[in-house]
Structure formats: C-alpha cells, structure tokens
Amino acid sequence: MSNTIIARFLARPGNEQQVEGILREMIVHTRREPGCLQYDLFRTSGSSAGFCLIERYTDAAAIEAHRATAHYKAYRAGIMDLLSAPIDVSILEPLDCRTG
Secondary structure, three states, X not given: OOEEEEEEEEEOOOXXXXXXXXXXXXXXXXXXXXXXXXXXXXXXOOOOOEEEEEXXXXXXXXXXXXXXXXXXXXXXXXXXXXXXXXXXXXXXXXXXXXXX
C-alpha cells in the first residue's frame, strides 16, 4: 500500500509568493519521480500565507528516494528562511482507503 504525506507551510508575511513559487517548482520535478503517485498543492482557505502539499508515494523507499533528489535538497535549503514556522509534516500509512 502507498504512503501519504501531508506537509503544511506557513509563509512569513511578504514571502507568500516566493513560498508558492518554490512549492510549484517542486511539483514540476516531483511528479516525474517513478515512485510518486500524487503531489498536489493547496492554499489554506482564508489565508494567503498557508500552503499544504498532499503527497502519495508507492512505498517508504520512494519517499526516501524523493528526499535524496537534488530538487528536494534545494527546496529545503531555499524555503526555510521564508517560513514563520517549521514545516509540519505527517507521514500517513493507510488503514482503510479507496486509494493505495
């Protein structure tokens, strides 16, 4: 069964567009990874500063492969100073789901 990640971001005031740009750039690269099943970006309703990525990978090895890519390392290095809080990441293992 696949593994799902929910990653939440809160941009510092004035950095919203930069954060969105970095996250959109990740979409381009991550969706091409062989173990990536889903990589979707959302904005938190009612907030221009809140973003959420919903990611789904074939297995834990695909998550580790994702984290080893050059684009992942560049994103992590570039986004941290633009956020007002640490990235909130949850890795979910399915129990009863329609997908994966």
